[in-house]
Amino acid sequence: MAPFLLALWSDVHSLGITSMTTYCVMASIYDAIKTLNTSLIREERRDSTGSLKEERSTEGLRSYFYKLDEGIDKNLRDQFQQLIMECHMGEMPNDWRYETVKNLCVNFLEYWGKEEEPELEDYQDIVSEVAESTASIYNSELFFWLFDNPSRAVFEEDPYNESHDLAEITRNRQVEEISSMANVLLDGLSEMS
Secondary structure (H helix, E strand, O other), rough: OOOHHHHHHHHHHHHHOOOOOOOOOOOOOOHHHHHHHHHEEEEEOOOOOOEOOOOEOEEEEOEEEEEEEOOOOHHHHHHHHHHHHHHHHOOOHHHHHHHHHHHHHHHHHHHHHHOOOOOOOHHHHHHHHHHHHHHHOHHHHHHHHHHOOHHHOOOOOOOOOOOOOHHHHHHHHHHHHHHHHHHHHHHHHHHHH
């Protein structure tokens, strides 16, 4: 146990408290995004015989999914799990949300490159742009995304334009949902940094 935590544990233990919750804190929001990105790993979906199994997803048939690495610190994993569940915006756990969190991390990290370490406000300034680049451009994926969970068809705000193109309206709705997820993600990760 680190010296600071050991001293803290001694002080807490002397008060008669026998359990303590530890929180993982990152040096910066950039580090938090980077750590979450590397902690979300891709795993092949297999059936009971060990054969690859394809399952219908918003992008068609997929034989993989994203999950949190079980090898990371338990407290950090629990914090990331709670944050990812907040990014589900009330939906049951699903592959689209996990993959979108992964894509948001990748897109946030790629926006500036490896040389810069932006602050929270810098990330908040690009949420719309990152959401646009994360949303699908394929009509079949967009329609399956709506089919997968019909509650996604309701806009939080007024539709962005008066288009009568169903694919455009659906994409605008997906961008809105991804923007909401990005804001939840950034707020949660900023609390960890």
